Amino acid sequence: xxxxxxxxxLKLFNRDTFPLFYFxxxxxLCLIIMGLDYxxxxxxxxxxxxxxxxxxxxxxxxxxATLLLxxxxxxxxxxxxEEKIKMLEQNVYHLSINIQENKLLxxxxxxxxxxxxxxxxxxxxxxxxxxxxxNVKNGYRVIxxxxxxxxxxxxSAPVINNNGLVGQIINTTKEYSEIKPLTSxxxxxxxxxxxxxxxxILYGNGNGELEIPLFPESSKLKVNDIFMTSGxxxxxxxxxxxxxxxxxxxxxxxxxxxxxxQPFSQxxxxxxxxxxxxxx
Amino acid sequence: MTKKTIIQxxxxxxxxxxxxxxxxxxxxxxLPWTENPSSMPNYFIALIVIFVVLKKANMSLSKLxxxxxxxxxxxxxxxxxYAFIFISIYALNFLIVKILTIKTETQILxxxxxxxxxxxxxxxxxxxxxxxxxxxxxxxxxFILTLFxxxxxxxxxxxxxxx
Numbered sequence: 001x002x003x004x005x006x007x008x009x010l011k012l013f014n015r016d017t018f019p020l021f022y023f024x025x026x027x028x029l030c031l032i033i034m035g036l037d038y039x040x041x042x043x044x045x046x047x048x049x050x051x052x053x054x055x056x057x058x059x060x061x062x063x064x065a066t067l068l069l070x071x072x073x074x075x076x077x078x079x080x081x082e083e084k085i086k087m088l089e090q091n092v093y094h095l096s097i098n099i100q101e102n103k104l105l106x107x108x109x110x111x112x113x114x115x116x117x118x119x120x121x122x123x124x125x126x127x128x129x130x131x132x133x134x135n136v137k138n139g140y141r142v143i144x145x146x147x148x149x150x151x152x153x154x155x156s157a158p159v160i161n162n163n164g165l166v167g168q169i170i171n172t173t174k175e176y177s178e179i180k181p182l183t184s185x186x187x188x189x190x191x192x193x194x195x196x197x198x199x200x201i202l203y204g205n206g207n208g209e210l211e212i213p214l215f216p217e218s219s220k221l222k223v224n225d226i227f228m229t230s231g232x233x234x235x236x237x238x239x240x241x242x243x244x245x246x247x248x249x250x251x252x253x254x255x256x257x258x259x260x261x262q263p264f265s266q267x268x269x270x271x272x273x274x275x276x277x278x279x280x
Numbered sequence: 281m282t283k284k285t286i287i288q289x290x291x292x293x294x295x296x297x298x299x300x301x302x303x304x305x306x307x308x309x310x311l312p313w314t315e316n317p318s319s320m321p322n323y324f325i326a327l328i329v330i331f332v333v334l335k336k337a338n339m340s341l342s343k344l345x346x347x348x349x350x351x352x353x354x355x356x357x358x359x360x361x362y363a364f365i366f367i368s369i370y371a372l373n374f375l376i377v378k379i380l381t382i383k384t385e386t387q388i389l390x391x392x393x394x395x396x397x398x399x400x401x402x403x404x405x406x407x408x409x410x411x412x413x414x415x416x417x418x419x420x421x422x423f424i425l426t427l428f429x430x431x432x433x434x435x436x437x438x439x440x441x442x443x
Contacts, residue, residue, distance in 0.1 A: 023371055026341055034359065
């Protein structure tokens with residue numbers, strides 16, 4: 001009896017019984033939950049509801065950047081502000097000339113389209129938002145913006161800025177939305193060369209660039225060629241700038257090259273973006 | 281075997297709660313020296329592995345399942361993924377401890393490393409990115425970072441809880 005007690009005290013062997021039945025139930029439950037979530041996207045709905053908890057976390061993460069920006073703006077001198085106003089006035093002047101030119105081009109374009117019987121709606125309708133902070137969520141790069149379901153932002157909507165395509169909405173909460181940047185791994189967008197040739201699919205490589213993994217060696221493509229959305233997927237409108245070719249490297253397979261494309265848009269904190277409406 | 285006092289149990293639970301909050305915040309922040317976000321450590325796997333291996337905060341299957349679901353809601357890709365990983369960690373640890381005697385620091389570290397690797401495998405197998413090949417270089421980088429975080433958490437546990 002005494003020996004038995006001593007051996008128990010040593011705890012050389014784990015004599016506890018494994019809760020196998022309970023484990024199996026939880027194991028099956030996990031698989032069922034994963035299956036249901038994959039099929040019905042339940043977690044996205046719950047995430048939207050619990051955004052009230054995420055808001056303070058986002059606030060905390062953004063706090064140092066916000067404070068820095070506020071402090072910086074307080075120290076901007078009058079002379080600097082006047083210089084900036086002058087620069088903006090010049091910009092407005094140039095843009096107003098461009099608008100006039102665009103109006104003329106638009107009317108000419110309309111006439112030509114009517115003659116050639118090409119009917120295409122180029123109207124870009126969307127909601128303007130501001131990037132709060134490009135950050136990383138558990139190993140995945142995301143861009144958080146200050147608009148959400150309350151501003152009628154929908155999941156999978158394309159996002160653009162003045163330089164070109166930024167990415168796609170992957171998660172929306174009441175007040176915030178998350179964008180998957182176009183350079184993320186698994187991001188794919190159908191594209192076309194600005195000359196109207198070479199229909200391709202561009203893939204994000206996760207290192208701040210896009211790539212075409214196997215591009216035929218025989219196709220004519222050179223560095224600085226520009227790619228834009230082709231619109232064949234009916235998600236991204238046609239004609240949005242994506243990026244330019246920065247490198248053409250030989251791939252493992254003969255007669256195929258690996259093309260690297262640098263995106264035009266480099267979204268940073270507090271910059272403006274436009275979330276486009278999904279055409280149904 | 282000495283039984284834990286109520287104060288010790290409370291200490292461990294509070295520590296678990298605070299470390300979970302810290303992990304939640306850190307999971308949303310990119311480290312300045314890592315350009316690729318995939319090479320970030322997995323704070324939650326490190327946290328759960330060390331708490332399970334050291335038998336702290338009275339970890340049970342149901343507790344781990346609930347924590348896993350909560351983690352999925354905040355940072356997960358799919359609901360149930362982390363719950364699945366955490367209960368797998370518990371089961372594996374239980375079975376290994378039943379077969380082998382884990383007493384020394386090296387043994388604890390080896391067991392933790394093994395559990396982290398298995399967790400990464402489950403994470404990859406249930407990932408929504410449907411990757412067929414695991415990028416080994418990236419996996420090794422992430423493994424080292426997670427192990428480093430695990431050591432920091434272990435040090436924190438040893439400092440803030442009475443033995």
